[in-house]
Amino acid sequence: MKRATLAISAIACLLISCGDERGENASPSGTSAAPERSVTDTTAQPRPARRTTASIAVARGAADAGRYRRAITVARRLGPASEREIRERIANRVARGALAAVRSQSLNEARARLRQADRYPSTDLTRESRIAYADAQARVAQRARDLQAQVQQRIRRQGLEARRARAQRAMESSGL
Numbered sequence: 001m002k003r004a005t006l007a008i009s010a011i012a013c014l015l016i017s018c019g020d021e022r023g024e025n026a027s028p029s030g031t032s033a034a035p036e037r038s039v040t041d042t043t044a045q046p047r048p049a050r051r052t053t054a055s056i057a058v059a060r061g062a063a064d065a066g067r068y069r070r071a072i073t074v075a076r077r078l079g080p081a082s083e084r085e086i087r088e089r090i091a092n093r094v095a096r097g098a099l100a101a102v103r104s105q106s107l108n109e110a111r112a113r114l115r116q117a118d119r120y121p122s123t124d125l126t127r128e129s130r131i132a133y134a135d136a137q138a139r140v141a142q143r144a145r146d147l148q149a150q151v152q153q154r155i156r157r158q159g160l161e162a163r164r165a166r167a168q169r170a171m172e173s174s175g176l
Helices: 002-018 021-025 048-064 068-078 080-103 107-117 124-174
Strands: none
Touching: 048 068, 048 080, 068 080, 080 107, 080 124, 107 124
């Protein structure tokens, strides 16, 4: 997945830097009438649509690879809408990790991921992961209460049995 993302990013960057030479240099007769542009020619400008698409792809790839700062930096250059999209993408990715941690009963990891999710906008997935975490915590607390109750019952039962045994011994020793 990482390699595919990096390959797509590299191709997108290459397309941006090269432009579409077929449309720029071709004349109607099929021969090149315009002189080729040098690399330092300032009049050659990349096409904005390709640049934006490639940058969004780079930001998405960075977010999917876990490089959140890089993804936000790239998205910030594209404007508030793109930055929001990338931040939500990151929030969902972190929330999926928190849900996986809850399912594997690793509540410490889930708590850490939810803290990380606090840095990003709230999404349906982050809300779902918070609910799942709260439910898991409630189940753990209930198990602890049940275990405590079982221990108390054992102690009482053992105490009663010990008292009965002492009473039985006392009765036997007194000759009754």
